[in-house]
Amino acid sequence: MKLNTAVIHAEQVVDPIHGCHVSPLYQSSTFILPNFDEAVRLNQNVDQGFVYSRFGNPSVNEFERKVASLEHAESALGLASGLGAITVATMSLLKSGDHIVFGDVIYGCSFALFTKILPSFGVEYSIVDTTDVAAIERAIKPNTKVVYVETPANPTLKITDIRAVADVVKQHKDVKLVVDSTFASPYLQNPLDLGADVVVHSATKFLNGHGNVTAGVIASSKEIIDRCRMPFLQCFGAVLDPFAAWQIVQGMKTLAVRMERHCENAMKVAEFLDKHPKIERVYYPGLATHPTHEIAKKQMRGFGGMMSADIKGGVDAVRTVMNNVKVFSLATSLGNVDSLIQHSPSMSHFDMTEEERNAVSIFAGQVRLSIGIEDAEDLIADLDRVLAMV
Structure with missing residues (x-):
């Protein structure tokens, strides 16, 4: 199936009892x-059936299989x-x-996980500009086990060449390449096809699309996913609720x-702001x-619905804009589906110091825009009106 068909029909479950057109919800613990x-067999082989919803659930399983299909x-x-x-x-x-x-440049809470939490468990880290493949090569040590890339990166939309990084990582047999592809979704980008070992998404975002669910998902080889499920998800308990799935x-x-409308609208808004x-x-x-831009053209099927902009006038200008949209x-x-605006330095990236943020172009006067599927003319008019107040 081609992509537009697959997002609807891939791994669709038909109710075996009543033939429901919409997949059943298995709201059971x-x-x-x-x-x-x-009972003994399934408790030892949780990927072969259902015992307890912390290990697996039919509704969650359908979501997992659909993402696996779209990410190849x-x-x-699925996770919480x-x-x-x-x-x-x-x-x-x-x-x-x-x-x-x-x-x-990565999500602020990912930055905190890698710099504040993992070191307390004895994990070392190096921070590099992942658009510089040579810098990644230099940063890899004998004890390196993971290279983690976020592309497009939050909030500056920096694009990393996944295939080029994968070529470097594969020269080190014990190193895995993990890619956060949340900003792209499987519709615009498939990191595993480009050589990544693991792809993660915040399913809260484009996968769900309606702002009513908090969820995540990992896609990879069965070996890696089995290890993620048991013992890590089993013990961490970050279990995805069946209704959310x-x-x-x-x-x-x-x-x-x-995604087609997100991309179409975002380009119009970006071109408007670029001339403002x-x-x-x-x-x-x-x-x-x-x-x-050229890397994005090469590895993505569109440029997505996310952007950031530096407003002249700093925080005071940001406050005026955000209070009046x-x-x-x-x-x-x-x-x-609806458009959102945030101040990245004080919201998604508050875990970074001002010096750390400024070093990677996350400035005090910066807003991040999630462009929805409304009429682009209304979005532009809204921004034009509030920018006139600055």
Whole structure:
């Protein structure tokens, strides 16, 4: 199936009893087992059936299989949040004494996980500009086990060449390449096809698309996913609720048409802001002036619905804009059908110091825009009106 068909029909479950057109919701914490021997077998082989929803659930399983299909992965694992997915994926590959290399522009809570939490368990780290493949090569040590890339990167939309990084990583047999592809979604980018070992998403965002679910997902080989599930998800307990999984599956059916409109609208908004006298700089990979535009053209099927912009006048100008938007909503998430605006330095990246943020172009006067599927003219009019107040 081609992509527009696959997002609707891939791994679709038909109710075996009543033939429901929409997949059933299995809102159950536990499952009745037929006999002692089967109970023993399933508890030792949780990927072959259902025992307890912390290990697996039919509604969650449908979501997992759908993501695996769209990401061309052997298997996938749903979790309670995007950060839960990042934590389980990385910690399943790391132990005390190991080393992780990660990008200088990543989600603020991922940055905190790698710089504040993992070191307390004896994991070393190096921060590099992942658009510089030679810098990644230099950062890899004998004890390196993970190279972690976020592309497009939050919030400056920096694009890393996944295939080039994968070529470097594969020269080191014990190192795995993990890619956070949340900003792209499987509709625009497939990191595993480009050589990555693991892809993670905050399913809260574009996969769901409607702002009513918190969830994450990991897609990879069956070997890696089995390890993520048991013992890591089993013990961390970052379990995806069946109802949330069911909602995401319904949301994913419109992923293709949503992403097409996100991309179309974002390009129009980016071009408007790029010419606006109150805007210092626009960060959108669809603009030819973006430093990694050519990489985005090569590895993505569109430029996405996310962008950031530096507003002249700093924090005071940001406050005026964010307090007066009408179509945009001031909210810290992204990927919804409706458009959102946030102040990255004080919201998604508050875990970084001002010096750390400034070093990677996350400035005090910067806003991040998640462009929805409204009429682009209304979004532009809203921004034009509030920028006139600055």
